[in-house]
Every structure is written in structure tokens, then in C-alpha cells.
Amino acid sequence: IASRLKTDVTTVICTSLIGVFNSRRLDHQQLVERARKVAAAHRMANNLQLLPGVNKRHTPVFVVEEHFEVLKHWFDAVKVGVIPQTGNTLLHIDGHSDGGIPFDLSIVPQFRPPKDHHEVVSMMQSNDVFIAAAALAGLIQRFIWVWPAWDIKDHRNESDHEAFDVQVGWRTFYPLKGEPVRRLCACSRPQLQNTNLGSRLAEWECWDHEGENTEPHEGPVISSLNCTLEMTGSVEFVSERKALELLQAGGWITEKDRLMLDVDEDYYGCESSVMPLYQAGLPQSTIDNISELLGQLLCVETVKQEYLADSFFHAVIHTVLNLKMNDCKSGHGHGPCLTNFDVDKALINKIPWFVSSLLAGTFEDLPCSREENSNNILMQAVLRILEDLKVSQLQALDYVGVCLRTAPTNFFFEENSLHVCHGPNTPNQTEVTFHVPEEAENKERTELLKKLLSLLPSHPSVVTVCRSVRDGYTPWRHFGFVENAIFSALKDAFSDVKEESFHFDENLLGGKKGWPDRHK
Known part of the structure; x- marks a missing residue:
């Protein structure tokens, strides 16, 4: 799966916190060796040296090209104590949910943190599965996706704020031949509902993952008693305007939330680079x-x-x-x-x-x-x-x-x-919504982003910014404006984000100045 396809609410609920199929099976030893090779070639020693100093002086902001690359920075931040190992809240401001499923779960840490860089590399499978991989490892407990107004048609069957409790665990499956097999299962329910009879909790709905090439909600519905739970969390999808309203009202995100901020530059718009x-x-x-x-x-x-x-x-x-x-x-x-x-x-x-x-x-x-x-x-x-x-x-x-x-x-x-x-995001081979903003819309979105960030009750411990140029999402003609606007919004909203906070990943397409400006 090359492009970040849109998924419906039910799919994202489950896949934001779990990945549940292997569409690509390789020999386990081959997979391990591949992870070791990649990890050896791309040690993050410079990041580990950078982070302790950053933690004392200012909030680190990591700028990456592809979204799966945030994982190495997140888990390096865990190593040096910048963020906790578990239970974090991810505020994901993006034109896409990135709630996809890891291609191969046999190599992804599940219900435990990654042991080393090799396991982090094994989680870096695609740009739309990094959140599920991080959640399975326990790093993320609450996931909030803030989506832009231009994406409204992909949310026409939703309210402007959808919130769900999620539980993930195992179910033991007994085949006719061979040993018992443990498979992932997931349960979800809408958060507290207000009715004429007062507030009540909805019923849990649970699924057993049945096999390869299916989404979790396509598997058989099972009783929650048949799912041995390992972790709980929550998933929210909220429009940018509703997010602003919730922050102004207070109590939605609080100082108790251990906040990680992630912003994709395609939040401003999406255009195929072809x-x-x-x-x-x-x-x-x-x-x-x-x-x-x-x-x-x-x-x-x-x-x-x-x-x-x-x-x-x-x-x-x-x-x-x-x-x-x-x-x-x-x-x-x-x-x-x-x-x-x-x-x-x-x-x-x-x-x-x-x-x-x-x-x-x-x-x-x-x-x-x-x-x-x-x-x-x-x-x-x-x-x-x-x-x-x-x-x-x-x-x-x-x-x-x-x-x-x-x-x-x-x-x-x-x-x-x-x-x-x-990139893979060509008009005839994608379901992704395209939207190329005008200058006035870019300025309006920047002001809205500044308000959103300034209303957060606490500063994030780590910030990641994804360019999404290589994979063909962020409109190239607006790249310079958008990146500078996001950097400006971060510095305006957070006093501890300074010029020296910004760390530009070694794998940026075209280097620090970016691909569209590489010949200038």
C-alpha cells in the first residue's frame, strides 16, 4: 500500500491503535537482518547527543521528510527522558489521519516498548502506519486528529467531533491442525453520550481479526469477554474549527495530558507532484x-x-x-x-x-x-x-x-x-482528496493554527513537522510559505521553541532548503 488512503471512522478507530494483518510475509530472520542493516546504516547518535541539551533549554522540533521517520525521533526522546515511555497524547494536525495498518506485525513490538533501534526501524514501514505502530508499543494512549476544513467531504457522515474509547488485546484461536494461535482483537465504543434519559456509556463492539488482507472491523464480531485486553486508549477526530471551540471552552486537553505535537505540511493542502x-x-x-x-x-x-x-x-x-x-x-x-x-x-x-x-x-x-x-x-x-x-x-x-x-x-x-x-499519489491511482489552496486561504489557516497552538494549556514536550513532499502530498508551489508559516506559529505559541530548537532530519529530500528550491 503506497499511498495514504482515506479510511472510514470504524477503520481508523481500530487501526489507529492496532495493526492487524500481514500483507507481506518474509522469513523472520530476513526481517531481523534487514532491520539491523538499516539501523546500522542510520544510527541516530547525533539526535541522542542533541536531545539532552535541547531538553534543558527548549522544546525540540524535528523536521522530517516522510512521516514514518518521526518514530526514530520519538523513541530517542524517550531514551533521554524528554517524553514518557507510555501514556502520551498525540495531537496530530494533518490533512490525513495516517491511521493505517503496519504491513507486517510479526516484527512490530506489541504491548511493550521497542528494545533497540532495530525494532524502531521495523516499525518504520510506511507513512500511514506510524501512529498504529507507536500506539501498539504503548507510546500513544490518546490520539487526536485535527482535520482541515478543505477535507469536509470525507467527513460528511460524521459530526465535527468523533470520540471513541478503544481496547486492544489478544484472542486465542484453535485451528483444526497445529498449535493454538494468538490473534489481535479490538473493541471500541463512542465516548459518553447525552440522551433524554441522562448520560450513558454506549456498548462495546469487538472484532476478531480473521486473516490477512482484511480490516479489523471486517472480521467476526465477538464478545468483549473473548478478548484478553492488554491496553486501553482513545481516538478522536475533530475539525479545526471545532478544535478551536473545544480549546476555548477548556477541559478538552489539560495540563495532565503528556502532549506530543505532530504537524504535517499537507494540512494546508494536497496536490499530486506529477x-x-x-x-x-x-x-x-x-x-x-x-x-x-x-x-x-x-x-x-x-x-x-x-x-x-x-x-x-x-x-x-x-x-x-x-x-x-x-x-x-x-x-x-x-x-x-x-x-x-x-x-x-x-x-x-x-x-x-x-x-x-x-x-x-x-x-x-x-x-x-x-x-x-x-x-x-x-x-x-x-x-x-x-x-x-x-x-x-x-x-x-x-x-x-x-x-x-x-x-x-x-x-x-x-x-x-x-x-x-x-510519488505514488497520482490522480488515477489514489482515493486521496486533492486541494490546492489560494494565498488567502493559506494565511487564514496560519492564523487559525496559531490560535489553536496558543490555546493549548501546556507546551508539548516534543514537536515533529513532516514535509510530505517526497510522497507527493504537500503542494510544491506552496512549500516555502507553508513551512515558514508552521515554524512561525510554533515560535509564536511556545516561548520555549527557539531558532535552535529546529533539527532538520538527515534524510530530507533536497536537504534543509527542500526539494522545490534545490536548484536555487
């Missing part, structure tokens, strides 16, 4: 062909290599652009125009230069092969596609660039996953 390519008239088949060829030519395993791969692609695009801008059809050039034959010949002559730059110097760690002939063939194939594109299409490709499909810290990270950087 749109500049579509608007330039590039078909998905051409985009996919370029991705396929580049994935065979360049083998990228780190964010540093990712940046270099995009720089190489940028140089290739500009070489083609300079020739196309001077061809006889363009009318853009200065001086004698170039025929199609001239452009073709010039690009063929450039192939050895491109290949030699891959085999030595700045880009020498990028090629999948050291064989000059195979690199020549792949380079020629890439140039053939680019040569047939219009100037506007080349400019759109240069703007979007090439990147990894997910950060190397993702537990299911696949090597050789370089592609045209549009």
Missing part, C-alpha cells in the same frame, strides 16, 4: 520509461547519492534544452538554428562525456555498472526519449527531478528505486 508533468502534456508511459531507464543506469542507496543523481539528471536535461532551444523549429535561439540532424548528432557526441562523468569524479558512485558499453546504451536510450520532448516538457521534468521512492530508512526500502520524483 501534475507539472501532466500539465506539460507528458504521458505516464513516457514518465515510467524514463524512470525505468534511470533505475537501470543509476543505483542510488543514500540521500546524498539521490541528490547527486538529480544533479546529473539536471545537467543532462539542460544539455538537451540548450540544443532544443536553438533548433530551427523553436524560434528561441540566437544565431544559426540547428536541424534535427544537428541536435541528434550533438547528443550522440555527448554520450561519451556523460558516461565518463559517471565513471570518474563527482558521480562515480552512481552507476549500476562499470561497463562502459552498457552505460552508453542506457544513456543513449534516455537521450532519445528526451530529444523527442518539447521544451516545456523538458522544463517540467527538470523541475520535478529524480529521487528515491522512499527514504533509505524505510524498512521496506528497495535498492535501485530511483524514479521521476512524483
Whole structure:
């Protein structure tokens, strides 16, 4: 499951606090070794050194690219005592619930904290399952999702404040053959209801997870007596306006809540990053062909290599652009125009230069092969596609660039996953609601966010901000404004959030300045 699909209330109730299926089964030892490899390659030593000092002086704010990456910062904060190991309240301000299910539960700590970095890595499976993973480990007891007004149509069957008690545990299943198996079960009920007969608690409704590829509420309904409970918690979904009203009234979030704050930049809006390519008239088949060829030519395993791969692609695009801008059809050039034959010949002559730059110097760690002939063939194939594109299409490709499909810290990270950087969230392959805000709406949402944060009765112990650019959610054209607006809201609302509070994750796409501004 690549994109963060919207889920109905019942699904999110259960999956916000539990994950209950394995859609992908690997040998357990392979999974453990993979976690060890990723953890070894991405030690968080710098974070652990940073946090003790941060705790004494100001609230740490961690800026991440992909949402699952908050887990490493949360559990590092636990290690040094910035936040408690269990029982925290997560205030999640986001355009999406992120209430999905971990792909593989056999490697996720359940009803206990992770023992080490290896287990934290095993929880980092996707951008929409990190909350369930953290809740299963006991870190989160109360989950509050504040959703924006532009997402109203996905809440048309709900009130503006839905609140549920949740219980999670085990049920023993006895197959006809083999040993008994323990399966997760979950119970939920709406919180206290007011009726004409007075206040009363609703009845618990419980489900047994029946097998793979099903949501918890799709399993058989069972008696609560058949679920051996291990943890309790609560889940709330509240509109931004209702959240403001509840905070102004008081008593909703109190000083007793051990608060963690999490803000996604796609709270402001959501737009597929493939749109500049579509608007330039590039078909998905051409985009996919370029991705396929580049994935065979360049083998990228780190964010540093990712940046270099995009720089190489940028140089290739500009070489083609300079020739196309001077061809006889363009009318853009200065001086004698170039025929199609001239452009073709010039690009063929450039192939050895491109290949030699891959085999030595700045880009020498990028090629999948050291064989000059195979690199020549792949380079020629890439140039053939680019040569047939219009100037506007080349400019759109240069703007979007090439990147990894997910950060190397993702537990299911696949090597050789370089592609045209549009993320999985394409219009024909997603159920996600798109919304591109105008400038006035951005300013209005910023003021509302400042009010929300300033009304919190206590400051959060840790703050995480997610960019959501790599996976194609946050509108690129608004990225700079949105991030600065969120940072400003945090500093205005919390006196202990200073400039030095902000820690920019090592896996940010395009580094600290971000992907849309990487060439500036």
C-alpha cells in the first residue's frame, strides 16, 4: 500500500491503535537482518547527543521528510527522558489521519516498548502506519486528529467531533491442525453520550481479526469477554474549527495530558507532484520509461547519492534544452538554428562525456555498472526519449527531478528505486482528496493554527513537522510559505521553541532548503 488512503471512522478507530494483518510475509530472520542493516546504516547518535541539551533549554522540533521517520525521533526522546515511555497524547494536525495498518506485525513490538533501534526501524514501514505502530508499543494512549476544513467531504457522515474509547488485546484461536494461535482483537465504543434519559456509556463492539488482507472491523464480531485486553486508549477526530471551540471552552486537553505535537505540511493542502508533468502534456508511459531507464543506469542507496543523481539528471536535461532551444523549429535561439540532424548528432557526441562523468569524479558512485558499453546504451536510450520532448516538457521534468521512492530508512526500502520524483499519489491511482489552496486561504489557516497552538494549556514536550513532499502530498508551489508559516506559529505559541530548537532530519529530500528550491 503506497499511498495514504482515506479510511472510514470504524477503520481508523481500530487501526489507529492496532495493526492487524500481514500483507507481506518474509522469513523472520530476513526481517531481523534487514532491520539491523538499516539501523546500522542510520544510527541516530547525533539526535541522542542533541536531545539532552535541547531538553534543558527548549522544546525540540524535528523536521522530517516522510512521516514514518518521526518514530526514530520519538523513541530517542524517550531514551533521554524528554517524553514518557507510555501514556502520551498525540495531537496530530494533518490533512490525513495516517491511521493505517503496519504491513507486517510479526516484527512490530506489541504491548511493550521497542528494545533497540532495530525494532524502531521495523516499525518504520510506511507513512500511514506510524501512529498504529507507536500506539501498539504503548507510546500513544490518546490520539487526536485535527482535520482541515478543505477535507469536509470525507467527513460528511460524521459530526465535527468523533470520540471513541478503544481496547486492544489478544484472542486465542484453535485451528483444526497445529498449535493454538494468538490473534489481535479490538473493541471500541463512542465516548459518553447525552440522551433524554441522562448520560450513558454506549456498548462495546469487538472484532476478531480473521486473516490477512482484511480490516479489523471486517472480521467476526465477538464478545468483549473473548478478548484478553492488554491496553486501553482513545481516538478522536475533530475539525479545526471545532478544535478551536473545544480549546476555548477548556477541559478538552489539560495540563495532565503528556502532549506530543505532530504537524504535517499537507494540512494546508494536497496536490499530486506529477501534475507539472501532466500539465506539460507528458504521458505516464513516457514518465515510467524514463524512470525505468534511470533505475537501470543509476543505483542510488543514500540521500546524498539521490541528490547527486538529480544533479546529473539536471545537467543532462539542460544539455538537451540548450540544443532544443536553438533548433530551427523553436524560434528561441540566437544565431544559426540547428536541424534535427544537428541536435541528434550533438547528443550522440555527448554520450561519451556523460558516461565518463559517471565513471570518474563527482558521480562515480552512481552507476549500476562499470561497463562502459552498457552505460552508453542506457544513456543513449534516455537521450532519445528526451530529444523527442518539447521544451516545456523538458522544463517540467527538470523541475520535478529524480529521487528515491522512499527514504533509505524505510524498512521496506528497495535498492535501485530511483524514479521521476512524483510519488505514488497520482490522480488515477489514489482515493486521496486533492486541494490546492489560494494565498488567502493559506494565511487564514496560519492564523487559525496559531490560535489553536496558543490555546493549548501546556507546551508539548516534543514537536515533529513532516514535509510530505517526497510522497507527493504537500503542494510544491506552496512549500516555502507553508513551512515558514508552521515554524512561525510554533515560535509564536511556545516561548520555549527557539531558532535552535529546529533539527532538520538527515534524510530530507533536497536537504534543509527542500526539494522545490534545490536548484536555487
